[in-house]
Amino acid sequence: MIKFGTGGWRAIIGEDFTKQNVRLLTQAVAQMMAEQQCTENGFVIGYDRRFLSDKAAKWMSEVLAGNGIQVYFIEKVAPTPLVMFTVNRRDTCYGAAVTASHNPADYNGIKVFTRGGRDASQEVTANIEHYIDKIDVSTIKDIDFCTGIENGSIKVIDPFNEYIDTIINMIDMEAIKGRNLKILLDPMFGVSKTSLQTILITARCEVDIINDRHDTLFGGRLPSPSSHTLQRLREMVVEKGYDLGIGTDGDADRLGIIDEKGNFIHPNSILALLYYYLLKYKKWTGGVVRNVATTHLLDRIAKGFGETCYEVPVGFKHISSNMEKYDCLIGGESSGGLTIRGHISGKDGIFAASLLIELLSVTGKSLSQLLEEIHGSFGCSYMTEKDFKFSYAEKDRLMKLLFDQKKLPEFNYEVERVSYMDGVKVYFKNGGWIITRFSGTEPLLRIFCEMENEEMAVAVSNIMKEFLNIL
Structure with missing residues (x-):
């Protein structure tokens, strides 16, 4: 399973974050770049200090180089902003950082960037997923990392000072x-x-x-x-x-x-x-x-x-x-x-x-x-934030309740409007609001509420929590 969320692809190491899946994702990116005819400026790769990040960055480099795409490999552990900066400066169509950002230590992942050093859009990540579905693992092309260094298809760079x-x-x-x-x-x-x-x-x-x-x-x-x-x-x-x-x-x-x-x-x-x-x-x-x-x-x-x-x-x-x-x-x-x-x-x-x-x-x-x-x-405002874990069965129940039936509790404040742009957000006429949404990076249901003081925010959050019947 390789599915992108709001912050790239993230998965538990040894379950879905594996060498095969890293190589599979990279082959999909390489084929997408080839069909888009945007390989000429190469691909920037950086990585953080997580377990397997350095190795996964090399696995990606080997597949990209094997597909004839010039790789710019940042030689030391790098902040994600530095990788994005380098994608922009080198004017590459794509780049990536091997990281799971703030996720727990048993996660790792890959953030894909597009020209200008931007986070890949939903259209781009959906396209990568489409290519992944069509690839036979046995057709993945690669070369050894050291061989890539020797023949120049993988160039080690240090953009730190810039x-x-x-x-x-x-x-x-x-x-x-x-x-x-x-x-x-x-x-x-x-x-x-x-x-x-x-x-x-x-x-x-x-x-x-x-x-x-x-x-x-x-x-x-x-x-x-x-x-x-x-x-x-x-x-x-x-x-x-x-x-x-x-x-x-x-x-x-x-x-x-x-x-x-x-x-x-x-x-x-x-x-x-x-x-x-x-x-x-x-x-x-x-x-x-x-x-x-x-x-x-x-x-x-x-x-x-x-x-x-x-x-x-x-x-x-x-x-x-x-x-x-x-x-x-x-x-x-x-x-x-x-x-x-x-x-x-x-x-x-x-x-x-x-x-x-x-x-x-x-x-x-x-x-x-x-x-x-x-x-x-x-003026002042106070926000509460609560995260709740759920089972697959619970997620189905909550999805049906919130987004199919579109049911909401009775609040103590007059509602101005409700938005389903991302999760369900209730705007109150007094300027406060509450939103309930599923995380795009972890298996969590998140409830945020902002009111003019803590007592009001906690009370409104508790109404939603009790309505959803979650612990």
Whole structure:
């Protein structure tokens, strides 16, 4: 079974993530490229620190080279944003990163990118699946990796400096140099250490790092930056007096932030902070794109500055495509991924962290002070997030209830409208909302609710949970 979700193909190692399936997927990509006549600029491959990532990247390289496609193999473990950046710079039609991002340690996967360094669209991934269905495994073409190196069909590259220099040129480094900030970084056993450390030291920040060894089990934690998984970072920021704590997920395309008081700054607030900063302090213009499960505070900020907020389904490919369509300034999601106009078309936790440090340096204010400024002008909101595992039978029951019968509970607030664009989202007339959707990367049902305070959000979430009869 090779099926793409919102963040590429992800599967459990040894079950569906196998050498045969990696080779099968790659052969499908090679045949698609050949039929599209877009092999001339080659294919970029990078990989993270997960178990089998380096080997799977080589398996992919062997099949692509065996099909006559030039491979550009990034020689060291690489953040996913660096791979996307390289696809863009080398103007290849396609590229890929071997990663399962923030999924548990027993997963791995492949993210496919298209020209410009964009996440592959649903049309592209559906096309790959179509080719997969037609391939006989015995017809897969390949050459040995070392042979590919020797004959030049596989070229080992190191785009690190170009990527770092691009970020440095986009950030106000002089403003950061004047602050002498003390930063604590938690790469969560992933791949952000070298990139972020280089940028921050260049900006004269004092940088300390935790959880940076190579550990394919991610220290027994989910490699996803959250209030729970960044607990040690929170404690150390307060204990040692750091100005900021930065956590990045396994492939460094998302981030989590701890402020100087040890507070976890939710990704929704990070998005609001950066959008507000770019509009008010840098005087830039442009709308914002968010997915259906991301804060509507962005809508209010956009409206306050005469801009527009665009809502799209979950999946960063929808954010990047609509940013381009409407020439938006920033786009992001409540899971911690974002980008801004002029950078890559995908999520970049390294760039986002650098921009946040610029924000602190230019404004001279703490994150808590800036959030108070935002809430004073645009109001407060509180979001609850709950994940529920389910069996196949449960999924069928829930799908039928929500999407076939389209049944919903009686809420305590007047409903303005209901959307089925991605899951089922109920918009209330008081500005709050609740969405129920199946994850595109894990076997989970997710319920997000945003209201003006915690009590209201918890109450509405519980109504939905009880209606669905889930634990």
